[in-house]
Amino acid sequence: MIDFVGDVVAWFLDPVNWVGSGGIVSRTWEHVQISAFSTVAAAAVALPPAIWMGHRRRGGIVAVAVVNIGRAVPSFAIIALALPISIRLGLGLGFWPTFLALFALALPPMFTNTYTGIAEVDPALVEAARGMGMTETQITTRVEIPVAAPVIVTAIRVSAVQVVATATLAALVAWGGLGRFIIDGFAIQDNVMVFAGGLLVAGLAIATELAFAAFERRFVPTTTGRSAGEELLVDVTVAPQHG
Amino acid sequence: MIELTEVTKRFGGTTAPAVDRLTLTVADGEVVVLVGPSGCGKTTTLKMINRLIEPTSGTISIDGVDVTGLEPHELRRGIGYVIQQIGLFPHRTVRENIATVPRLLGWDRARIERRVRELAETTDLGDDMLDRYPSELSGGQRQRVGVARALAADPPILLMDEPFGAVDPIVRAKLQDELLELQRRLRKTIVLVTHDIDEAIKLGDRVAILSVGGHLEQYAPPEELLRAPANDFVADFLGSDRGIKRLSLIRIADIDLEPGPVVPPGTDVDRARAVMAGYDTDWVAVVDGDRMLGWVTNDGLDGRSTIDGVDLEPFVTRLTPNNTLEEALDAAISSHTAIAAVFDGERFLGMITVERISREIVR
Numbered sequence: 216m217i218d219f220v221g222d223v224v225a226w227f228l229d230p231v232n233w234v235g236s237g238g239i240v241s242r243t244w245e246h247v248q249i250s251a252f253s254t255v256a257a258a259a260v261a262l263p264p265a266i267w268m269g270h271r272r273r274g275g276i277v278a279v280a281v282v283n284i285g286r287a288v289p290s291f292a293i294i295a296l297a298l299p300i301s302i303r304l305g306l307g308l309g310f311w312p313t314f315l316a317l318f319a320l321a322l323p324p325m326f327t328n329t330y331t332g333i334a335e336v337d338p339a340l341v342e343a344a345r346g347m348g349m350t351e352t353q354i355t356t357r358v359e360i361p362v363a364a365p366v367i368v369t370a371i372r373v374s375a376v377q378v379v380a381t382a383t384l385a386a387l388v389a390w391g392g393l394g395r396f397i398i399d400g401f402a403i404q405d406n407v408m409v410f411a412g413g414l415l416v417a418g419l420a421i422a423t424e425l426a427f428a429a430f431e432r433r434f435v436p437t438t439t440g441r442s443a444g445e446e447l448l449v450d451v452t453v454a455p456q457h458g
Numbered sequence: 459m460i461e462l463t464e465v466t467k468r469f470g471g472t473t474a475p476a477v478d479r480l481t482l483t484v485a486d487g488e489v490v491v492l493v494g495p496s497g498c499g500k501t502t503t504l505k506m507i508n509r510l511i512e513p514t515s516g517t518i519s520i521d522g523v524d525v526t527g528l529e530p531h532e533l534r535r536g537i538g539y540v541i542q543q544i545g546l547f548p549h550r551t552v553r554e555n556i557a558t559v560p561r562l563l564g565w566d567r568a569r570i571e572r573r574v575r576e577l578a579e580t581t582d583l584g585d586d587m588l589d590r591y592p593s594e595l596s597g598g599q600r601q602r603v604g605v606a607r608a609l610a611a612d613p614p615i616l617l618m619d620e621p622f623g624a625v626d627p628i629v630r631a632k633l634q635d636e637l638l639e640l641q642r643r644l645r646k647t648i649v650l651v652t653h654d655i656d657e658a659i660k661l662g663d664r665v666a667i668l669s670v671g672g673h674l675e676q677y678a679p680p681e682e683l684l685r686a687p688a689n690d691f692v693a694d695f696l697g698s699d700r701g702i703k704r705l706s707l708i709r710i711a712d713i714d715l716e717p718g719p720v721v722p723p724g725t726d727v728d729r730a731r732a733v734m735a736g737y738d739t740d741w742v743a744v745v746d747g748d749r750m751l752g753w754v755t756n757d758g759l760d761g762r763s764t765i766d767g768v769d770l771e772p773f774v775t776r777l778t779p780n781n782t783l784e785e786a787l788d789a790a791i792s793s794h795t796a797i798a799a800v801f802d803g804e805r806f807l808g809m810i811t812v813e814r815i816s817r818e819i820v821r
Contacts, residue, residue, distance in 0.1 A: 337543070337545070339541060339543035339544070339545040340545045340547060340548075341545075342510070342541060342545060343539070343541060343543075343544070343545025343546075343547075344545070344547075344558075345510060345534070346508060346510060346534055346539035346541070346617075347534060347535070347539055347558055347559050347562070347607070347608075348531045348532070348533075348534035348535030348536075348559060348562055349531065349562060350531045353562070358547060361547075361549045362547070362548060362549055364549075436549035436550075437549070437591070438548040438549050438591055438592075438593055
């Protein structure tokens with residue numbers, strides 16, 4: 216056991232494992248890239264309609280149900296389904312199938328929580344805002360979004376962390392990312408490399424969590440003493456299917 | 459001036475109107491209270507004035523301009539709006555909350571800051587309060603911020619929907635007094651909705667009593683409502699104690715005073731005792747012209763021939779013409795002789811008796 220820990224430490228200390236196209240630095244960068252791209256794309260697709268429906272306070276329940284169908288399909292299955300199509304369309308092996316799986320993973324919690332967060336903004340605030348002469352757009356941008364911001368940011372954080380964990384799958388379909396260490400290590404029966412890969416994925420997921428926490432502290436409007444984000448968050452935490 | 463003409467509101471899916479052909483005029487600088495049981499359409503009526511609810515038919519105009527001819531948000535920026543839940547923005551400080559409408563109107567920073575400070579002063583909010591968040595304020599303070607925010611752009615009209623419904627009775631009474639004091643200085647045109655008839659009587663220059671379905675049962679000054687309710691519904695709604703309630707609306711100056719058991723200096727004791735008997739009291743007061751010298755009990759006159767030279771007691775409870783009959787009743791009852799003296803400064807005006815007050819109740 217001590218030997219194993221020593222081997223893992225040695226692996227991390229070996230500069231060879233850090234540099235080059237297969238090194239930790241470039242693999243981490245690949246991992247971050249596909250995770251960020253998927254999360255941002257899912258946010259861009261999920262948030263505007265969720266905010267709009269939340270503002271109107273209707274239609275959302277049906278939309279939430281539809282969106283959550285996506286969650287029923289495992290990420291691994293999405294990759295398997297998307298792979299042949301991606302190849303046929305000439306889009307290559309790894310990136311797009313993985314992107315699709317991560318996009319589908321990230322979208323439902325962001326949509327659901329954003330819709331709920333906006334729709335559950337105290338109706339009295341909205342009435343006061345409207346009664347004072349805010350336009351519907353101003354009500355949304357100046358009242359609903361800031362008040363629901365903790366819930367929205369929390370939803371994005373939950374999605375992002377899940378995406379980072381699941382992006383490990385990219386390695387299965389010949390793309391990069393930190394999953395490479397796990398898959399390749401498994402293939403050559405290098406347990407140290409598998410373990411190190413696992414540590415790196417876990418570390419990146421935790422770093423993502425911390426980065427969002429810092430962002431929330433810095434940018435989410437304070438109301439002093441209230442933690443609306445924690446109160447309102449609908450439970451979207453599903454057990455990670457992989458990684 | 460706000461004019462509602464034949465205003466009807468039917469909500470979708472219902473046949474009975476929430477407000478039925480309501481015609482009502484609110485004069486400039488007047489406080490009009492809409493009051494009635496739940497379902498009487500009072501809040502609906504209020505919200506039709508600033509178009510949070512659109513009437514099904516009829517017209518609403520402000521200073522002769524039909525409100526439906528204006529963009530709703532433009533209209534609302536010119537009308538202060540206060541609701542029961544207040545609806546302060548939790549992510550904004552008190553300062554930012556108050557500055558809401560001026561910011562919407564695009565005022566410059568310096569002008570907004572000046573106005574915010576002015577309002578903090580007007581509504582009795584300390585400067586140190588301005589940087590706090592709403593969650594750090596008491597219920598009464600929040601309500602004051604709500605009023606300050608509604609007044610920020612100095613709108614001529616203020617709509618208030620159960621503004622004091624969410625605070626405890628003591629704070630409510632204080633906030634009501636503050637509103638009256640504010641109104642005395644600002645002379646806004648205020649339409650206020652409440653289900654509390656006592657609040658309506660206290661605050662309204664005129665009170666509109668509505669019954670379920672938005673029927674206007676009576677629209678009159680509180681004193682008139684209490685004195686001459688138009689029908690059984692109004693009388694019931696005012697309560698069986700409406701005579702007593704009315705006392706708080708009548709000032710002593712409004713009624714004729716009696717001289718009371720008083721005699722001039724030099725009056726002989728037999729004459730003084732006859733005056734006491736006339737008022738059925740066991741004391742008599744000595745008045746020189748309009749100067750009250752004091753009073754003495756029947757026993758204090760024993761062994762005397764005239765009233766001069768006896769030890770006179772001063773009146774402790776002194777009413778003024780500005781006191782209400784409610785206050786006079788309280789003073790008269792607690793004086794145990796059922797009479798209280800009224801003064802204008804040092805000048806003695808006369809006495810007021812419980813009997814005289816009760817004549818006002820039954821009138």
